[in-house]
Amino acid sequence: MTVLGGIGFTAPWLLLALLALPVLWLILRAVPPAPVRRLFPGVVLLLGLRDDESITDRTPWWLLLLRIIAVAAVIVGLAGPVLNPQQGSTGKGPLLLVFDASWAGAPQWDEKLEFADLQVTEAGRSGRTVGFLRLTAPQAPVFQAADVQQGAVAGLQPEAWQVSAPLAQQAISALAGASGSFDTVWLSDGLDYPGRDDLLTALQQYGDVRVIQSPFPVYGLMPPRIEDGSVLLTVHRSSGVGPRRMTVLAQGRDPSGTARLLASANAVFAPGETEIEATLDLPSELRARITRFELQGQRSAGAVTIADDGLRRREVALVAGRVDREGLELLSPLHYLEQALQPTADLLTGPLMEMLPANPDVVVLADVANLSAAEDEALADWITGGGLLLRFAGPRLASSEMSRETEHRLMPVRLRAGGRTVGGAMSWGEPKALAPFDKDSPFHGLSVPSEVRVTAQVMAQPDPTLADRVIASLNDGTPLVTRKPLGQGQIVLFHVTANAEWSSLPLSGLFVEMLERLAVSSAAKRPDASDLAGTTWMPEQVLTGFGALTDAGNLPGVEGPDLANAPLGPELQPGLYASEDRHLARNVVEGDAFPGAADWPADVPVEGLTVSRETDLGGLLLSLAILLLAMDVIASLWIAGRLIPVRTAVPALIAALLLLPPAPGAAQSGDDIATALTSELALAHVLTGNSAVDDIAQAGLQGLSDTLFFRTSVEPANPAGVDLERDELAFFPLLYWPISADQPIPSDEAYSRLNAYLRSGGMIVFDTRDADIAGFGGASPNGRKLRALAAPLDIPPLEPVPPDHVLTRTFYLLQDFPGRHTGRDVWVEAAPPDAEQIEGMPFRNLNDGVTPVVIGGNDWAAAWATAPDGRAMLPVGRGFTGERQRELAFRFGVNLVMHVLTGNYKSDQVHVPALLDRLGQ
Amino acid sequence: MNEPVTLRTRAEIEAGRLPPLLARAERLAGTVLLGEHGRRRAGLGDDFWQYRPAREGDSRRMIDHRRSARGDIQFVREREWQIAQTVMLWVDQGASMRFASSADLPEKIERARLIGLAMAILLVRGGERVGLTGTALPPRRGNAQVLQLAEMLTRDDEHDYASPEHRAMIPHARAIFVSDFLNDIDEVELALTKAADRGIRGALLQILDPTEESFPYHGRTIFRSVGGTVTHETLKAGELRTRYRDRLAERRDRLQSLCRATGWQLGKHHTSEPAQSALIWLYHALDGSRR
Secondary structure (H helix, E strand, C coil): CEEECCEEECCHHHHHHHHHHHHHHHHHHHCCCCCEEEECCCHHHHCCCCCCCCCCCCCCHHHHHHHHHHHHHHHHHHCCEEECCCCCCCCCCCEEEEECCCHHHHHHHHHHHHHHHHHHHHHHHCCCEEEEEECCCCCCCCCEEHHHHHHHHHCCCCCCCCCCHHHHHHHHHHHHCCCCCCEEEEEECCECCCCHHHHHHHHHCCCCEEEEECCCCCEEECCCEEECCEEEEEEEECCCCCCEEEEEEEEEECCCCCEEEEEEEEEEECCCCCEEEEEEECCHHHHCCEEEEEECCCCCHHHEEECCHHHCCEEEEEEECCCCCCCCHHHCCCHHHHHHHCCCEEEEECCHHHHHHHCCCEEEEECCCCCCHHHHHHHHHHHHCCCEEEEECCHHHHHCCCCCCCCCCCCCCCECCCCEECCCCCCCCCCECECCCCCCCCCCCCCCCCCCCECEECCECCCCCHHHHEEEEECCCCEEEEEEEECCEEEEEECCCCCCCCECHHHCHHHHHHHHHCCCCCCCCCCCCCCCCCCEEEEEEEECCCCCEEECCCCCCEEHHHHHHCCCCCCCCCEEEEECCEEEEECCCCCCCCCCECCCCCCCCEECCCCCCCEECHHHHHHHHHHHHHHHHHHHHHHCCCCCCHHHHHHHHHHHHHHCCCCCCCCCCHHHHHHHHHHCCCCEEECCCCHHHHHHHHHHHHHHHHHHHHHCCCCCCCCEEECCCCCCCCCCCEEEEECCCCCCCCCHHHHHHHHHHHHCCCEEEEECCCCCCCCCCCCCHHHHHHHHHHCCCCCCCEEECCCCCHHHCCCCCCCCCCCCCCCCCCEEECCCCCCCCCCCCCCCCCCCCCCCEEEECCCHHHHHCECCCCCECCCCCCHHHHHHHHHHHHHHHHHHHHHHHHCCHHHCHHHHHHHHHHHCC | CCCHHHHHHHHHHHHCCCCCCCCCCCCHHHHCCCCHHHHCCCCCCCCEEEEEECCCCCCHHHECHHHHCCCCCCEEEEECCCCCCEEEEEECCCHHHCCCCCCCCCCHHHHHHHHHHHHHHHHHHCCCEEEECCCCCCCECCHHHHHHHHHHCCCCCCCCCCCCCCCCCCCCCEEEEEECCCCCHHHHHHHHHHHHHCCCEEEEEEEECHHHHHCCCCCCEEEECCCCCCEEEECCHHHHHHHHHHHHHHHHHHHHHHHHHHCCEEEEEECCCCHHHHHHHHHHHHHCCCC
16 A cells, blocks of 8 residues: 555556546547537528637636546546555564453543454454453453454453452463463553553563553542531542543432432532542432432543442431430430431431421430320331331330330330349349340441440340340340331330430440441441441442443342452442441542552553544545536536526426425314304205215205395305214204105214204204105105104194294295195194184284294205206206296295294284285285 | 417507508509498598497597587597508418527517507508418408408418418509518519519518527527528537628618618517517508608
C-alpha cells in the first residue's frame, strides 16, 4: 500500500490515469452538445443557410468541469484509497493482550475492546497467535489463532474490583506456564496498584511490552459520610487535570416503592484538584430511602457507592411506664436509652397509639406492664408487619400478672412472680455477671465487660421453648435477654430495667453494642472487624464492573471480620451484604487513599487509546462519480432544453398528489344527522327490508314532498328511510309504514320507542297496500301482518274516517282517500263518544288531537311515487280517470301532512263560513 | 377551441366592436349579382331601407333614436344596399399555421380563423356576400353563411404549407388572404396575378408568431416544420439570426411589390398583438378609405 498525504492507495498506478484528464478536457470540449429540436414554421426561410464557422459550439465550462471531476473521482476511486491506513506492526511471534479489566476501565471498555479487536485483527493478518490475560481474574493465557480469539476478546467484561497484590502474584504464576517468548500489549485502566511493577518485570522477560493507557482520569465516589445531618460524598480522580463538573445522584425508592432519582448534588474539580466533596442535605425520611449514590455519566463500579444501614436513622418510639417522677432524670427509665440512641436514631415520644401510625422501626416499652386491649392489638399488628418490640423489665412488670400463667403474646417468655434480687443487702448471693454470648446469639462476638453486674431481674419460667429464646444470659444461666419472633417482627425482652436501677448494663458500652446488634440503632461509624466478629454476612446484591447492581445469586457468605477488612476480589465482591436485619455495603472505592494514576518506566512505550479505523474511500468516490454523472444528465437535458418546464411539472405533480386516494372522511356523527334532519322537515318511511317496497315508499314520499313543495308552504327535505331498531324517530312528524307480509317484527325496544313516538304526537300511516284484493280487516296476508305488527302499539280505538273528520278539509276538501287503489276504508282514531253534531253546523266539534295512526290499504306511496325525472313511476287507473285518482291521492297526502303539522286547526269553527262558502252551501 | 360554436361566439364578440362594413363596390356593373333587395328598390337615391329591432351585436351608434323614441323597442335604421359586394376569404389552414411559440400565445391558425370569421360577420351584417375561395363554399348572404364559414374554417389542412386557392375566383369580387405566407411565394404570386387578371382586389394579412420575427434561438438546433416535412440543422442558430431576418424582410418586400403591382394591400400581424388591430386594418383595407 502506498501512502500519499495520509491516504493509502491499494492500486496507486491507476492514479497515472489522472494525467489523461487534460486530454479529456480537450476532447470533451470539441464534442458539441446534443442539438435542440424545435418546431419552427419559418424553417423554409432557413433552407440553404450554411453555418459560417466550422468550429462548433462548445460545451459550457462548468459542465466540462463536472464531467472531469466525475472521471477523476472514478479514477481515484478505482485506485483503492484508504483513509487511516494501518501500517502493520513489525512484531513476530505470539501476542499477549493483558487487560487490567478492573472497574476503572469500565467507562472506556468499548474503546478498549475495539482496540483489542484491532490488535487481534492485525495479528491475524501477520499470522501471529494471540492470547489474553485478565489481571482481575487471572488464568494462564492460551495462545490461539487470531480468528479463534476474536470472539473471546469481544466477550470480555471488566470486574468490579481492582487488581490487588495477590491477584498480581496469581497472574505472574499464571504466566510461568507460558513457553517461548511473546510480545505484550497491556491495556491499562490507568490506576496504580500493588504488584504492577513485578508483573511488568515478569512480562518484559518474555518480550516487548506496549502499554495502552487512556489519558483521562479515573473517577471514584467514596461512601457517604454524615456530618451535622448532611450527607457528604467525596469524589476522587486519579490525576488532577483541567476543571470538571461532577454531579452526584442519589438514587432510591419513592414512597410507592418505585426506583427514582431522589436528589442530586454538584461538585466542581478545580484544575489540579483530585478530591472534592459534594454535600446533600436531606430529611432523614428521604435519606433512609436512598439505595445508592452514583456519579452522573460515569459508567463504572467505582462511580457507584451503595448505601447501607450507616445512612439510615431508625425511628424509635420510646414508651415508659413511669413518667411521674419529674426531675429525677437519671432514674428515668428512658434516660440511658435516649443517651444511647440519640446520636444514631430519631426518637419519638408520646402516647403509643399516636406513635404507631408513624410506623417506627422499633418500639421500646420500658417497664410497661398493662396495655389496653386496643393498644395490645395495634402493637401486635405492627410487630406482625415487621416491627421490633423491645421491652425492658422493671418493678411494674415484675409486680404485674402479665404473662404469668400463660405466655402473653407480646412477651417472649412467661415470667415468675416477683422476680429476684441478688447481691443486695438482704440477699445472700453476689451480683451476677454476664455469661459469654452463645454462638447462635446475635450478640456473638461481643466482648463482655467484666464490670457489668446485674443485681435484680425478672425470672423466666422454664418452659420448653425457653432455651431457644434466650439470646443472653447471666453466668448462672438465668436468661438476661429473651427473644421471640412474631409474624415478620420480633419481641425482645431485657430482663433488667433500662436504667441503672437493676444492673450496670445500661452504663456499659456493651449496652450500645447490643442495641446495634438488635438493629435498634445503627452504628454511628462503620463497624470494624472486632465489631463484626462472629457474624456471617450473606451477599444480597453485587456490583458489576459497569456499576450495575445485580442479584448475588448463590455467592457464599462472608465472615464479619473479612467483610470489614479483606480486600475486594473474586471472593469478596463489592455489593450489599446482610446479616439478620442489618445491612452492610462493601463499596469499590473505600478507605482514605484513592489510587493514583499508573506510572510506567521510561523504557515502556505508553500509547493513548486512540483507534483510527481504516476507511475505504473507494466506494465513496465512486458514488460521488455516479452522483456527478446524474447531475450531468440533468444539466445536459437542461442545456438541450429537454427538461420538463417547471410550469408543466408542478401542476402535474400536484395532480399526481391529488390523485392519491384521499383519507376516508370521518363518518357523519349522530349529532350531524340529527342537525340535518331537524333543520328541515322531512317525511319518513319505515324500512321493511323488502327493497321493492322500500324503493316505492321512498319514491312516493319524494313525490309527495315535491307536491307539498309546489302547492303549499310546507317545503320538506328529501324523505328518509327509518330503521326502527337503530334510528331516532322523534325528528319525523309522519311515518309511512308499508306493510309487507315478510317484514320482521320489531324488537321490544323498538316498540317502546314507537309508543313514545306516538304519545309525543307522531303519526304512523299504515298501508297494507292490498285494498284491491281485500277489504280492511280482511284476512289478507298483509292484514294479518298489520295486526301482528300493531298489537304491541299503544293505539286508541279506531273508526272509519267520518265524513266530518278534519282530514277531509285540512287543505283540500276530500270525500274519499284513494291511492293506487280506491278502497273505502281508512281508519283513524275514533271521535270521543260525547261529540255530537250541533244543529245547523256541518261538522262536529272535534277539537282535540291528531290521530296517531291512519290505517288503510290504498297503496298511497305507489300513487305518489315519482321518478327523479318527474314521471309517475306506477300507473294508476286508466286514462284521465286514473290521473284524477292520482291527483286525489296527492291531495290526500297533502291533507295528511297538513293534518299532522296543523293538528285540529281546520276543525276550528272559525273556518266554518269559509268552508261552507267553498262547499257551495 | 376548434369548436365552430366557440369560434363563432368569439368572432361575434370581435365583430360586435365594429360598425358594419360597407364594402366598396367599385366595379358596379358586371359584378352585380342581383339580390332580392335590388328588385325591390323603391327609388334611386333613397338609401333608407327599413327599421329593424336592434339585435345583439349592434352597436349603440346604430340605434335610430328618432324611431326608437316612439316606442319601447330600440330600432336600427338599415339602409338599402346599392350593391352587394362579393368577398372571398382564404384562411391558411396548413400545418405551419398550427404553431405557437409559447403557451401564452394563441396559435397562428387560431388567430387567422378568428380574424377571418370576424371579417365575414362584419361583411354579412353589412349585407355582403361572403364565401371561401375555391369551390368549397360559394359566396352567400345571411347568418347561415357565417355558420357554414365557421365550420369550414375549422378544418385543418394536412399539408405543411398550404397555398392560396386561385381557382373559381369570381371576377371583380374582393378577396382576403390570411396566412403566414411562409409557403411557396410563387404560388402566392400565381394566385395574386390570376386575381388581378380577373379584376379582383383585396388584402393580404400576414400573421406571424413573434419568434418567427425575432428568431431568438442559439446553439445547436434542428429546426423542423410543424408537419415534419422540412428540417434544417444548424450548429450555431444565433449566427443565422440576421440572415433569417433578411430573408423574412426580403419575402415581405416581394409580397409588397406583388401587392403594389396588383392593387392589393399587405398587412402584418403578430399573434402577440390583439386581434382587433388586424381587424381594423382589414376593415380599412376593404373599405378603401385609404385609397
